[in-house]
Amino acid sequence: MYDGMDSPGRNDPCWCGSGKKYKKCHWAEDEHLAELDGKGLEVPPRSLLKSEADIEGIQKSAEVNIGLLDYVGEHIKAGVSTAEIDKWVYDYTVAHDAIPADLNYEGYPKSVCTSINNVICHGIPNDKTILKDGDIINVDASTIKDGYFSDSSRMLCIGNVPENAKRLVDVCHQAIQVGLDQVKPWGRLGDVGAAINKFAKKNGYSVVAEYGGHGIGKEFHEDPFVSFVSRKNTGMVLAPGLVFTIEPMINEGKPDIDDSDPDGWGVRTVDGKLSAQWEVQLEVTDNGYKLLSW
Ligand code: MF3
Ligand code: CO
Numbered sequence: 001m002y003d004g005m006d007s008p009g010r011n012d013p014c015w016c017g018s019g020k021k022y023k024k025c026h027w028a029e030d031e032h033l034a035e036l037d038g039k040g041l042e043v044p045p046r047s048l049l050k051s052e053a054d055i056e057g058i059q060k061s062a063e064v065n066i067g068l069l070d071y072v073g074e075h076i077k078a079g080v081s082t083a084e085i086d087k088w089v090y091d092y093t094v095a096h097d098a099i100p101a102d103l104n105y106e107g108y109p110k111s112v113c114t115s116i117n118n119v120i121c122h123g124i125p126n127d128k129t130i131l132k133d134g135d136i137i138n139v140d141a142s143t144i145k146d147g148y149f150s151d152s153s154r155m156l157c158i159g160n161v162p163e164n165a166k167r168l169v170d171v172c173h174q175a176i177q178v179g180l181d182q183v184k185p186w187g188r189l190g191d192v193g194a195a196i197n198k199f200a201k202k203n204g205y206s207v208v209a210e211y212g213g214h215g216i217g218k219e220f221h222e223d224p225f226v227s228f229v230s231r232k233n234t235g236m237v238l239a240p241g242l243v244f245t246i247e248p249m250i251n252e253g254k255p256d257i258d259d260s261d262p263d264g265w266g267v268r269t270v271d272g273k274l275s276a277q278w279e280v281q282l283e284v285t286d287n288g289y290k291l292l293s294w
Helices: 027-038 052-075 082-095 163-180 189-202
Strands: 113-116 119-121 136-145 148-157 213-215 222-226 243-246 249-251 267-269 275-277 280-285 288-293
Touching (some): 052 082, 052 136, 052 148, 052 243, 052 280, 052 288, 082 113, 082 136, 119 136, 119 249, 136 163, 136 275, 148 163, 148 275, 148 280, 148 288, 163 189, 163 275, 189 222, 189 243
Antiparallel strands (some): 113 136, 119 267, 136 148, 213 243, 243 280, 249 275, 280 288
16 A cells, blocks of 8 residues: 555454454545545555554553653652652662663663753753752653553753743643644644744744654654644644654753763753753544643
């Protein structure tokens, strides 16, 4: 078919493993995908579409992923080092029979990313970085359980944060919902990023172009790349079964990034102003979306 994968006969079991006949399962959706592909749209190959078993696997992984972020949120406070947060994440994850996906990912040395204030992303936990009153921190955790990946991140405010920091954190959180509102079956991925970008700019902020969300399932980073500087009516068709993250990095000042940290990972704002990010993972469904991790 359009994606190079063979289709079963109409009365044969569906390729997705549901056990249903193909004609009662993915047949109609596949015809639709093939038609859109014929029109030249960017259509996901069926290998990206998750089965019910895949979604269950992701949800079990996400239970740990959500639980560990809850745990961090309950225990974080001024005086805690980012190395301690890393230990909480590692211990919580292995205690729940899961693996921290970040650990050793492309050589990354820790189990979580802790990005404070002007650090945009990929802050490496260490025992010299101690949280202080007024800091804002992104805690980004990814989890593997029984072969399935989950990935989400939250902003946490330490003690009394300045008004400008609080507003950035809140607007970035609202931006997630603005993006989710664009997730419609047979819609376009570009609409998600376009809406978030417009919303951030309306609030006086800018959006980092170099990083984005991603498909996720049995791999950490799958297609599509989810840009937050995209245009409406462009990008991949949002077929039901597609699973991806929404994770905009929103800057208080300019969007420019400085990725020259000698540790090889930390990314900062060039102008030294604040940056915030929230991340959720979702599935496109027949009538909208289902949140899988947050
Ligand atoms: N969790 C990040 C994401 O949202 C990826 C971090 S990779 C690491 O995709 F190696 F820096 F941990
Ligand atoms: Co991610």
